[in-house]
Amino acid sequence: xxxxxxxxxxxxxxxxxxxxxxxxxxxxxxxGGASLDKIITKPFIDSFSLGFLEGxxxxxxxxxxxxPIFYYVLFLMDNFFTNETSVILYIFISxxxxxxxxxxxxxxxxxxxxxxxxxxxxxxxxxPYFRSxxxxxxxxxxxxxxxxxxxxxxxxxxxxxxxxxxxxLYSFFLLVLASYIRQHYALFIIIYFLQCYRDLKLNKVLYxxxxxxxxxxxxxxxxxxxxxSNFEYSRITPNYRFNFLxxxxxxxxxxxxxxxxxxxxxxxIFFLNKRKIFLIFLLLLFTAIYINFNLPQIEFGGGIIYKxxxxxxxxxxxxLICVLSLILFLFYxxxxxxxxxxxxxxxxxxxPIIYQKYFDPVLLIxxxxxxxxxxxxxxxxxxxxxxxxxxxxxxxxLFSANYYYSN
Numbered sequence: 001x002x003x004x005x006x007x008x009x010x011x012x013x014x015x016x017x018x019x020x021x022x023x024x025x026x027x028x029x030x031x032g033g034a035s036l037d038k039i040i041t042k043p044f045i046d047s048f049s050l051g052f053l054e055g056x057x058x059x060x061x062x063x064x065x066x067x068p069i070f071y072y073v074l075f076l077m078d079n080f081f082t083n084e085t086s087v088i089l090y091i092f093i094s095x096x097x098x099x100x101x102x103x104x105x106x107x108x109x110x111x112x113x114x115x116x117x118x119x120x121x122x123x124x125x126x127x128p129y130f131r132s133x134x135x136x137x138x139x140x141x142x143x144x145x146x147x148x149x150x151x152x153x154x155x156x157x158x159x160x161x162x163x164x165x166x167x168x169l170y171s172f173f174l175l176v177l178a179s180y181i182r183q184h185y186a187l188f189i190i191i192y193f194l195q196c197y198r199d200l201k202l203n204k205v206l207y208x209x210x211x212x213x214x215x216x217x218x219x220x221x222x223x224x225x226x227x228x229s230n231f232e233y234s235r236i237t238p239n240y241r242f243n244f245l246x247x248x249x250x251x252x253x254x255x256x257x258x259x260x261x262x263x264x265x266x267x268x269i270f271f272l273n274k275r276k277i278f279l280i281f282l283l284l285l286f287t288a289i290y291i292n293f294n295l296p297q298i299e300f301g302g303g304i305i306y307k308x309x310x311x312x313x314x315x316x317x318x319x320l321i322c323v324l325s326l327i328l329f330l331f332y333x334x335x336x337x338x339x340x341x342x343x344x345x346x347x348x349x350x351x352p353i354i355y356q357k358y359f360d361p362v363l364l365i366x367x368x369x370x371x372x373x374x375x376x377x378x379x380x381x382x383x384x385x386x387x388x389x390x391x392x393x394x395x396x397x398l399f400s401a402n403y404y405y406s407n
Contacts, residue, residue, distance in 0.1 A: 004115040016098070016125040020091045024135045030128035030401040031357055033300075034136035041071060041138075048075040060226050067219070069180045070139040087137060094134035094141040098124040100148040104369045107155050109380045119387050123364070126394040128401040129357040143181035144362060147188075150174035151369040158195055165204050168196050172208055176215045183219070184348035184358070191341060191370060238350050241289065242296055245322050246354045247346045249305040252325035254363050257393040259328060261384040267375070268331055279327070286323060303356035304397070331375070338371045 004012075029035045044064060048055035048071065055075070059068035077086045102121035106114060124130055133140040150171045157167035172192060179186040189212065196205050259268075272279060295315050302310070309318040333339040345366060349358045368376065379385055 004118065009115070009118055012122065013095075013099075016122060017091070017095045019125065020095065020131060020134050021088070023131055024087050024091065028135055028402065029132055029405055030398060031132035032401070032405040033355070033357070034129075034132035034138055037138050038136045041074070044068060044071040045074045045078065048072050056222065060222075060229050065183075065226070066139065067180050067183055067222070070142060073142070074137065087135065090137045090141070091134045093145060094130065095125075097130070097141065097145050097148055098122055100145070100152055101365055101369075104148065104152050104155060104365070107152065107159065108369065109377070112380045116385075116387065120368075120385070120390070123390060123394050124361050126391070126398050127361040128398055129360040131398075132357075139181050140357065143178045143185060144365075146174045146178035146181065147185050147362070148365060148369075150178060151365065154192060154195070155369065158199065165200060168192070168200065169208055169211065172212055173215070176212060180219060187344045187348045188341075188370075190344060191337070194337075194340075238352050239296065241293060243349075243351075243354050244346065245290075245295075245319075246302055246306055247359075248322040248325035248329065249318065250303045250354075250356055250359050251342075251363065252321060252328055253303065253305055254360070255325075255328055255332070255367070257390045258367070258379070258385060260389070261379070261386065263382065263384045264375075264379070268327070271331055272327070282326070282330075283323065286326065290319065298353060301353040301355045303354070304400075332367075332371065332373050334375070335372060338373050341366060341370050 027035070043062075044055070044059060047058035052072065055072060056068055059066075059071070074086075077089070081089065098121045101124055102118055105112075105117040105121055109117060130141065130144075132138070150173075153167045153171035153174065157164050157171060160167065172189070175185060175189060175192065179189075193205070193209070196208060200208075295318070297310060305321060306318065309315065309321075329342060333342050345359070345363065
């Protein structure tokens with residue numbers, strides 16, 4: 001049993017918040033690309049000085065696939081605040097994400113010790129991508145804040161009888177806001193609608209559908225104009241075979257410290273024995289797909305595991321890790337809902353190059369927030385999560401990221 005009083009919890013939270021301030025003063029760039037993103041986005045922000053529509057048109061003309069709304073938000077911040085004030089404000093906004101994650105965990109795992117859930121929620125502060133977004137004011141954290149808030153209200157709607165419709169309605173509203181900042185969150189509306197269809201009367205589901213369509217009209221208009229102006233460019237398709245390998249390598253990187261326990265190892269052995277024929281078929285299919293596949297060598301993106309095995313030039317071990325990750329993927333996605341959640345997470349980033357920041361720390365928030373696996377619930381209830389190991393693991397990742405990009 002972990003015992004922390006309110007004052008000590010506040011002290012821990014404040015310490016992490018101050019660590020972000022220190023990161024700003026020290027120019028921490030643990031994600032590697034956040035400082036460059038800051039420079040790249042400057043022309044998009046400045047374009048709004050000519051007018052709102054001119055800023056929108058500039059994004060379309062220079063093939064900016066991301067929504068320009070965040071750049072307009074930064075333009076307004078630049079007009080009202082100094083750079084230092086904007087950074088402190090954005091760090092404060094970013095620091096709300098672990099708090100909302102804690103609220104999600106409390107709502108979903110009511111039987112679990114609150115202090116344990118509090119400590120688990122704080123691992124967000126150890127994410128290099130979360131920290132870099134907070135310090136360099138990139139769109140990742142604002143979108144994630146809306147998405148986390150959306151998940152919290154979605155869970156309230158799912159598990160509470162009172163105000164079910166209102167909670168669902170607000171969760172959709174926040175999901176749309178998240179999608180206006182980073183559009184890849186939009187696909188999660190499928191999960192939301194499936195749950196609403198189970199819980200609400202048809203007329204209320206249709207009301208929410210109409211509400212979402214109405215809110216989405218400006219975005220639809222933007223992307224229609226975008227694809228009309230950049231038709232040839234928009235025809236560039238991702239290498240899904242390569243991207244799936246990258247997704248699997250990133251998935252196992254984040255799930256490994258959560259999975260690792262004697263109890264889970266016993267369960268996965270039982271899982272493998274029970275589904276031998278299916279798994280043999282799956283491995284043969286995986287081999288058939290990738291047997292003649294030449295693993296691309298890319299300078300940017302790919303994630304930590306891909307980069308490590310690229311450096312040591314060992315594709316076989318990389319493929320082996322991806323196979324193990326695929327087994328973990330199936331282990332945790334035993335229900336249709338969980339399989340759909342993880343599939344949507346993969347498909348929500350249909351880009352030629354996948355970066356690890358697309359899944360950090362959102363993968364963990366989705367894993368504990370949207371997935372319904374009994375395996376996860378049992379891990380939380382049976383105390384099979386080693387919080388000390390999790391902190392050591394992610395702290396080493398943060399240290400390694402800072403060391404790698406500082407050199």
